[in-house]
Amino acid sequence: MTRPSDPDGPGPADGTAWVERSGPSARSWADEAVRQVVADANRSADTHLHVFPLPPEWGIDLYLKDESVHPTGSLKHRLARSLFLYGLANGWITEGTTIIEASSGSTAVSEAYFARLLGLDFVTVVPRSTSPEKIALIERYGGRCHFVDAPPDMYTEAERLACETGGHYMDQFTYAERATDWRGNNNIAESVFEQLTLERYPCPEWIVVGAGTGGTSATIGRYLRYRRLHTRLAVVDPERSAFFPGWVTGAPDYSTGMPSRIEGIGRPRVEPSFVPSVIDLMVPVPDAASIAAMRHLHDVTGLSAGGSTGTNLWGVWHLVARMLREGRRGSVVTLICDGGERYQHSYYDDAWVAGQGLDPVPYRAAVERLLSDGVWAPPGP
Numbered sequence: 001m002t003r004p005s006d007p008d009g010p011g012p013a014d015g016t017a018w019v020e021r022s023g024p025s026a027r028s029w030a031d032e033a034v035r036q037v038v039a040d041a042n043r044s045a046d047t048h049l050h051v052f053p054l055p056p057e058w059g060i061d062l063y064l065k066d067e068s069v070h071p072t073g074s075l076k077h078r079l080a081r082s083l084f085l086y087g088l089a090n091g092w093i094t095e096g097t098t099i100i101e102a103s104s105g106s107t108a109v110s111e112a113y114f115a116r117l118l119g120l121d122f123v124t125v126v127p128r129s130t131s132p133e134k135i136a137l138i139e140r141y142g143g144r145c146h147f148v149d150a151p152p153d154m155y156t157e158a159e160r161l162a163c164e165t166g167g168h169y170m171d172q173f174t175y176a177e178r179a180t181d182w183r184g185n186n187n188i189a190e191s192v193f194e195q196l197t198l199e200r201y202p203c204p205e206w207i208v209v210g211a212g213t214g215g216t217s218a219t220i221g222r223y224l225r226y227r228r229l230h231t232r233l234a235v236v237d238p239e240r241s242a243f244f245p246g247w248v249t250g251a252p253d254y255s256t257g258m259p260s261r262i263e264g265i266g267r268p269r270v271e272p273s274f275v276p277s278v279i280d281l282m283v284p285v286p287d288a289a290s291i292a293a294m295r296h297l298h299d300v301t302g303l304s305a306g307g308s309t310g311t312n313l314w315g316v317w318h319l320v321a322r323m324l325r326e327g328r329r330g331s332v333v334t335l336i337c338d339g340g341e342r343y344q345h346s347y348y349d350d351a352w353v354a355g356q357g358l359d360p361v362p363y364r365a366a367v368e369r370l371l372s373d374g375v376w377a378p379p380g381p
Contacts, residue, residue: 029095033118034088037081040117044071046186049195050336052301055371059329060320061201064297065192066336068305072110073137074338076264078180078188079215080110083170084118086179098123098167102154104263105134106338107172107213112143123165125158127151127259133342134263151259152268176215177273182222189223192333201331205323208234208315208334210265210308211243214274216335221278232280236315238307241266244284247276261287261356262307264337283315289378290314291347292360294340296367304340307347312337317367321376 047069052062070077087093098121101111108124115122122143126135127150135145148157155173162169184190189207196202207224209216221233237244238260246254252270260266287307294310297303312334319332346352353360362379370376 026094030088030091030093033093034085036117037084037088037114040071040114041081046191046195049192049333050301050303052297054320055374058320058324058374060323061199061331062316062320063192063196063199063204063331063333064303064336065188065195065333066303067188068336068339070110072106072113072141073342074106074110074264075188075216075335076106076110076338077113079107079172079176079213080114082179082215083111083172083175084114086175087168087170092168093118093120096120098162098165099170100158100162100165100167101125101170101172102158103172104151105130105138105342106264108143108145109134109137109141111170112138112141116142121167123161123167125154125161127154129259131263131342131346133344137342152255152257172213172215173267173271173273175273176213176271177218177275180215180219182219183226184223187219187223188216188335189220193227193229196331196333199331201329203229204231204333205328205330206232206234206316206319206332208236208312208319208332210311210335210337211235211237211241211267211271211274212265212308214243214271218273218275218278221275225278233278234281234283234315234319235279236265236283236285236311238262238266238285238290238311239287240268242268242270243274244282246270246274247279247282250276261358262290262311263343264306264308265311283318285311285314286363286379287356288358288360289363291353291358292363293317293367294347295360296364298340303336305336306338306340306343308337309335310347314363317370317376318378321370324374324376 048066050064067075099115101124103124112122125146128147217235240258240260242254242256255269290307290310293313316334366378
């Protein structure tokens with residue numbers, strides 16, 4: 001006998017109709033979509049942890065986790081995968097859903113990749129200043145760019161497009177901190193500590209990352225506390241970005257309203273996914289220092305990286321110098337966020353750098369002096 005409350009039966013006892021929002025075919029599509037996204041992760045090996053050469057007598061080891069080797073060439077590949085799984089698991093992404101995002105470039109590249117994998121249309125709102133290399137990558141993966149002149153306008157324009165198309169606004173700046181499982185599940189923090197297991201200092205003194213969406217710093221900071229590790233988290237922030245002044249003042253709605261010249265990490269406002277309480281130290285970084293450190297990395301190691309990696313490294317040099325002064329031994333870890341091939345028309349172009357009024361030379365000299373004689377004397381103020 002079929003119970004009146006059984007969805008497979010004739011309906012409720014009072015005669016009202018059942019309301020189903022998704023049938024077996026919808027769930028079948030979502031199941032297959034999740035399988036494809038997870039299978040993509042299974043096909044990808046973990047990213048490399050490079051050793052940066054430091055004077056052996058210092059007793060300090062520096063590791064660079066190379067996120068540029070992901071299929072879409074940046075750290076944002078992890079975020080895009082998490083956001084798609086989050087949207088699928090919540091029922092927000094279904095067959096035929098148009099995916100909408102607001103991005104400074106790299107997240108959009110990675111989301112375009114996953115949208116194409118699932119056969120979904122993808123539109124991203126990007127600042128008109130986004131590098132041409134990133135725009136070409138978005139379009140190569142089948143995405144479409146919708147440009148705005150003022151970066152703060154990205155959010156409302158993405159919301160408008162989602163309403164207009166009936167699509168799903170991924171909203172990385174809200175969901176980055178919650179879409180990733182910070183307890184483990186091969187997140188970036190767990191990956192780093194697994195790779196350090198056989199090193200002489202397997203529990204680093206510092207991990208240094210940029211803010212960006214806030215997702216990476218939130219994941220790492222929570223993981224450190226959850227695993228009861230003594231490692232401290234330092235977050236670096238470029239000029240014009242709102243994260244450092246927001247962190248110092250405690251203002252969660254702090255806004256500069258200005259575009260950052262360092263793509264991927266500087267933001268004109270404190271994003272909702274930024275979790276300041278898990279951060280032990282924030283370091284403001286001049287844009288010229290980011291470019292100097294990025295170029296120095298390439299010249300010393302042959303590794304080509306973008307400006308956000310340079311921002312990370314400038315923070316690293318501050319902390320390495322502090323460890324030297326205090327006579328501390330140990331390790332420091334930071335990220336190569338993306339590859340330098342995306343910035344040949346900007347950070348690696350002397351004319352572009354000069355046109356921005358930036359002079360990396362004194363910052364480059366400060367890094368070279370630190371590595372040659374252990375003296376850290378960055379340009380003022």
